[in-house]
Amino acid sequence: MTEAAARDPGFLSIAAAEKHFGPATVLDGVDLAVGRGEFVSLLGPSGCGKTTLLRIVAGLVRPDRGRVVLDGQELTRLPPHRRDIGVVFQNYALFPHLDVAGNVAFGLKARGADPAAIAATVARNLALVQMSAYADRSVKALSGGQQQRVAVARALAVGPKLLLLDEPFSALDRKLREAMQIDLKRILREVGTTAIFVTHDQDEALAMSDRIAVMARGRIEQLATPAEIYARPATPFALGFVGLSTRIPGTVQAAEAGLLTIATALGPIRARGHFLPGSAVLVGVRPERIALGSGAGDATGPAGPAGHNAIRAALADAIFKGARVQLLFAAPEGAEVQVEASSLPAGAAPGALLDLTWAVDDTLVYPAAEAGPQDLEAVA
Amino acid sequence: MMALRRIDPVGLLVLPAVLYLGLVYGLPLLNLLARALVIDGVPSVAGFVKFFSDPFDWIVIGNTLRIAVLVTLLSLAIGFPTALALARARGAAQALILVAIILPLSVGVVVKAFAWQIVLRRDGVVSQALVALGLWDEPQRLLFTEAGLVIGAANVFVPFMILPIYSVVKLIDPRLGEAAATLGAAPGYRFFRVFLPLALPGIVSGIAFVFSMAVSMYVVPNLLIGDRFQTLATLTGRSFLLMRNEQLGSTTAVVLLVLAVSVVVASSALSRRFGGQS
Numbered sequence: 001m002t003e004a005a006a007r008d009p010g011f012l013s014i015a016a017a018e019k020h021f022g023p024a025t026v027l028d029g030v031d032l033a034v035g036r037g038e039f040v041s042l043l044g045p046s047g048c049g050k051t052t053l054l055r056i057v058a059g060l061v062r063p064d065r066g067r068v069v070l071d072g073q074e075l076t077r078l079p080p081h082r083r084d085i086g087v088v089f090q091n092y093a094l095f096p097h098l099d100v101a102g103n104v105a106f107g108l109k110a111r112g113a114d115p116a117a118i119a120a121t122v123a124r125n126l127a128l129v130q131m132s133a134y135a136d137r138s139v140k141a142l143s144g145g146q147q148q149r150v151a152v153a154r155a156l157a158v159g160p161k162l163l164l165l166d167e168p169f170s171a172l173d174r175k176l177r178e179a180m181q182i183d184l185k186r187i188l189r190e191v192g193t194t195a196i197f198v199t200h201d202q203d204e205a206l207a208m209s210d211r212i213a214v215m216a217r218g219r220i221e222q223l224a225t226p227a228e229i230y231a232r233p234a235t236p237f238a239l240g241f242v243g244l245s246t247r248i249p250g251t252v253q254a255a256e257a258g259l260l261t262i263a264t265a266l267g268p269i270r271a272r273g274h275f276l277p278g279s280a281v282l283v284g285v286r287p288e289r290i291a292l293g294s295g296a297g298d299a300t301g302p303a304g305p306a307g308h309n310a311i312r313a314a315l316a317d318a319i320f321k322g323a324r325v326q327l328l329f330a331a332p333e334g335a336e337v338q339v340e341a342s343s344l345p346a347g348a349a350p351g352a353l354l355d356l357t358w359a360v361d362d363t364l365v366y367p368a369a370e371a372g373p374q375d376l377e378a379v380a
Numbered sequence: 381m382m383a384l385r386r387i388d389p390v391g392l393l394v395l396p397a398v399l400y401l402g403l404v405y406g407l408p409l410l411n412l413l414a415r416a417l418v419i420d421g422v423p424s425v426a427g428f429v430k431f432f433s434d435p436f437d438w439i440v441i442g443n444t445l446r447i448a449v450l451v452t453l454l455s456l457a458i459g460f461p462t463a464l465a466l467a468r469a470r471g472a473a474q475a476l477i478l479v480a481i482i483l484p485l486s487v488g489v490v491v492k493a494f495a496w497q498i499v500l501r502r503d504g505v506v507s508q509a510l511v512a513l514g515l516w517d518e519p520q521r522l523l524f525t526e527a528g529l530v531i532g533a534a535n536v537f538v539p540f541m542i543l544p545i546y547s548v549v550k551l552i553d554p555r556l557g558e559a560a561a562t563l564g565a566a567p568g569y570r571f572f573r574v575f576l577p578l579a580l581p582g583i584v585s586g587i588a589f590v591f592s593m594a595v596s597m598y599v600v601p602n603l604l605i606g607d608r609f610q611t612l613a614t615l616t617g618r619s620f621l622l623m624r625n626e627q628l629g630s631t632t633a634v635v636l637l638v639l640a641v642s643v644v645v646a647s648s649a650l651s652r653r654f655g656g657q658s
């Protein structure tokens with residue numbers, strides 16, 4: 001969180017927002033607080049309610065229940081044109097009958113700003129998004145990335161208290177998307193605008209956000225910094241949705257002073273947590289936390305250093321990813337075992353048995369019931 | 381050969397239409413022009429001079445334009461909101477409105493005009509409704525009045541206002557209105573600065589359709605207002621059919637044609653000038 005955000009953590013606060021479309025519950029009581037100047041991403045699978053939440057904040061959809069407060073002002077009953085919230089729509093929604101400058105000037109004219117001030121503000125905002133050379137162009141003659149820049153300039157020109165962006169980069173190719181991510185961060189830093197950014201691309205969320213709200217089925221599962229979400233996902237859904245992970249179901253055998261021993265199809269695994277013996281749990285490990293050893297010659301079974309877990313598994317597939325290799329292992333029903341390594345270990349042919357070791361402290365445990373089949377489907 | 385090769389083969393597809401229009405429309409039109417401009421075998425504008433120097437003919441021109449403008453305005457006033465409702469409606473409601481608009485087109489103008497004769501009588505629905513609302517003190521006859529003609533003609537032509545507006549409005553992205561709202565534009569500002577400019581091409585073509593039909597209508601005024609009231613179209617008809625004055629008929633027909641064509645050309649030029657999308 002930035003300094004300003006820490007000073008004013010409830011700059012935007014959404015409380016218990018609920019929305020139903022007919023019998024479908026689209027938002028199921030969402031609470032979200034965003035600090036001043038903060039950049040928060042809403043990350044979640046398609047249909048989880050991200051756009052609906054954004055539209056409620058903008059005033060384009062009326063929530064069935066709940067409140068929206070921005071900068072101390074209750075917004076819930078205010079129409080969108082009195083909210084001071086800029087929106088960059090997924091398809092940009094530029095006005096086709098106006099040129100680039102006309103689009104950027106629209107909000108200022110609607111607010112009755114004086115012509116000289118409008119011209120100066122338009123010029124400043126076009127320069128901000130590096131589109132000054134295109135001021136007189138028709139918006140229909142722009143590429144996707146250029147339209148995107150104009151949409152950002154148009155939204156920022158009126159100096160909104162809050163900027164909402166709904167998957168603004170989803171129509172751009174990968175290279176352009178990465179360039180735009182960096183650009184948008186620079187622009188928002190320069191302007192100091194608070195922003196909520198919707199995406200279903202976890203890399204985008206991890207790269208850009210001060211904090212990420214992981215959403216699933218109309219709820220926020222976790223709201224935390226990217227590093228925290230990656231290292232300590234609060235739910236099996238967050239674990240599965242953000243980043244790669246090894247996931248193995250099991251049953252707690254013993255629990256002593258916060259140290260659990262869990263029986264799994266791949267052998268006992270130890271972890272820190274508080275569960276009663278007999279509880280069904282899901283064990284999770286991030287793939288880069290796992291060290292690989294050759295299990296071929298050792299007949300006594302896998303063994304790691306003290307304070308480590310060790311399992312032995314058969315290599316099923318190796319996916320080359322440039323700087324790293326992703327290794328997939330044969331795993332029983334309901335489990336997924338994968339490791340990321342900097343290179344393929346010697347003798348690692350498909351079918352080879354390898355030892356996987358990782359620190360007990362890196363082992364994540366969740367109640368098994370939380371991992372519904374829908375979650376795993378959504379991840380796939 | 382070089383010139384021939386440059387012709388786009390797809391362009392040849394318009395050939396049947398060009399031949400057809402040329403034969404059944406272009407040739408008779410030339411014939412009409414010739415009759416208007418040739419008197420006793422000698423080229424002459426005497427017919428037009430005579431026409432424009434008769435005050436009665438100016439009244440006819442005035443009648444024609446006034447009725448056409450009023451019919452167009454009334455059609456616009458009724459058709460524009462209907463087109464918006466149609467564009468916003470979904471599913472069964474939309475189908476129902478479309479049927480209600482298109483079905484009457486298949487009834488035919490004569491039947492509709494007779495129906496309007498009943499509606500516009502002294503004891504007709506309109507008169508009774510206006511009395512019931514307290515707007516009129518006693519029942520009045522609207523039939524055979526200009527107001528009755530305008531109301532009846534607008535009813536006949538309003539689908540040609542609704543359909544072009546609808547076809548443009550339904551393509552306007554609703555996100556544009558939302559984007560304007562989030563930029564601080566109040567509903568009225570959004571309507572005039574976003575919606576209207578984008579709907580303009582449809583409005584202009586609706587106006588061009590209805591005006592050109594209203595300026596040249598013949599059956600409707602015959603049935604709803606009668607002989608006492610002449611427009612260029614009815615006068616043309618009378619000249620040919622009743623008075624057997626081909627010279628006068630050709631002259632009025634040419635005047636009418638010039639009026640109608642110039643309105644259509646001007647409106648499409650306007651549409652190009654102000655229309656956002658096209």
Ligand SMILES: Nc1ncnc2c1ncn2[C@@H]1O[C@H](COP(=O)(O)OP(=O)(O)OP(=O)(O)O)[C@@H](O)[C@H]1O
Nearest residue numbers: 021024026044045046047048049050051052053200
């Ligand atoms: N106006 C509406 N009427 C009915 N259902 C709706 C409406 N708007 C959204 N929904 C439903 O609400 C759910 C959430 O939609 P929403 O657009 O918020 O999802 P999202 O998270 O933005 O998904 P995506 O990543 O695909 O854009 C979906 O199942 C959608 O079908």
Ligand SMILES: [Mg+2]
Nearest residue numbers: 050051052166
């Ligand atoms: Mg969405």
